[in-house]
Amino acid sequence: GAVVSQHPSRVICKSGTSVKIECRSLDFQATTMFWYRQFPKQSLMLMATSNEGSKATYEQGVEKDKFLINHASLTLSTLTVTSAHPEDSSFYICSARDAGTAYEQYFGPGTRLTVT
Amino acid sequence: AQTVTQSQPEMSVQEAETVTLSCTYDTSESNYYLFWYKQPPSRQMILVIRQEAYKQQNATENRFSVNFQKAAKSFSLKISDSQLGDTAMYFCAFTSLIQGAQKLVFGQGTRLTINP
Numbered sequence: 001g002a003v004v005s006q007h008p009s010r011v012i013c014k015s016g017t018s019v020k021i022e023c024r025s026l027d028f029q030a031t032t033m034f035w036y037r038q039f040p041k042q043s044l045m046l047m048a049t050s051n052e053g054s055k056a057t058y059e060q061g062v063e064k065d066k067f068l069i070n071h072a073s074l075t076l077s078t079l080t081v082t083s084a085h086p087e088d089s090s091f092y093i094c095s096a097r098d099a100g101t102a103y104e105q106y107f108g109p110g111t112r113l114t115v116t
Numbered sequence: 117a118q119t120v121t122q123s124q125p126e127m128s129v130q131e132a133e134t135v136t137l138s139c140t141y142d143t144s145e146s147n148y149y150l151f152w153y154k155q156p157p158s159r160q161m162i163l164v165i166r167q168e169a170y171k172q173q174n175a176t177e178n179r180f181s182v183n184f185q186k187a188a189k190s191f192s193l194k195i196s197d198s199q200l201g202d203t204a205m206y207f208c209a210f211t212s213l214i215q216g217a218q219k220l221v222f223g224q225g226t227r228l229t230i231n232p
Contacts (some may be wrong), residue, residue: 032218043207043222044161091159097218103149103211105220107161 003027004096006108013084013115021079021111023094030096033077034105035069038091050077084115118143120210122223129198130231136183137193137226139208147213150184150191151220156204164206167191195228203230 003026013019023033032051036044048064050056050071058064066088068080077096081088091112095105119142129135141150152164167175167184174182179199183192195202208223 034219038159041227043225044220046219049219093159093161095161095220103213103218104151104163104166106163107153109158109160 002098002104002106004030004094004106004108006094006111008111009109010112011114013113015085015115016083018080018082019084019113021081021092021094021113023077023079023096023108025075025096025098025106028096028098028100028106029074030077030098031074032097033071034095034097035067035077035079036093036095038093038110040091044093047079081113084113086115089113089115118145118210118212118221120208120221120223122206122208122226124226125224126227126229128229128231131198131200133198134194134196135198135228137195137206137208137228139191139193139223141189141191141208141210141221141223143189143210143212145212145214149211149213150182151209151211152180152182152191152193153207153209153222154202154204155207155225156201161207165193198230200230200232202228204228 005024007022035047047062048056048058050069056069071077093110094108148169150167154162165177179196205225209220
């Protein structure tokens with residue numbers, strides 16, 4: 001149980017284009033989902049927290065107009081990187097919190113974004 | 117704001133040995149959860165063990181156990197009979213129980229290598 005999927009696992013896009021990453025909780029309802037960014041050999045950096053049906057809460061320094069987050073259902077959240085630039089290349093990880101368990105977050109396998 | 121510190125960037129032990137990873141944290145709260153997550157080369161985050169702050173008994177999961185010292189704000193992870201598959205990045209993480217404050221605060225990580 002408690003499986004979170006991410007799609008795509010890898011994506012390459014051209015500078016200036018937008019790319020959407022999906023995060024799904026497969027066997028539980030996730031009232032809250034989180035988006036992280038991870039640079040090589042570093043820890044996870046929280047970008048934003050999304051609650052189903054409401055606007056995402058972004059961490060300080062994260063551009064909300066660049067990283068659009070939508071949490072339209074209890075099993076799906078999407079992160080759209082708009083007008084991507086090479087510096088947006090990174091590993092993006094989502095997680096979901098099962099409201100029925102004790103504050104644990106279950107993580108997706110991550111998405112490697114490369115902007116050329 | 118809460119902070120989590122892992123002072124050992126890298127550790128290396130021989131297979132079957134016991135290894136302890138250190139973690140300290142800072143918070144003014146009395147109720148919270150602490151976690152150890154493992155991130156193998158696949159980069160999938162895996163929950164290793166969880167500790168509720170109100171419990172005095174240290175959590176154990178098979179070969180993994182913690183030494184939770186609440187007054188000292190210390191939360192170390194002990195891996196017994198280490199196996200090659202334990203090779204990974206290990207992250208210590210904290211989450212508050214305050215309503216709405218659901219995000220995980222991660223330490224910098226410790227890269228653990230188990231040598232044959």
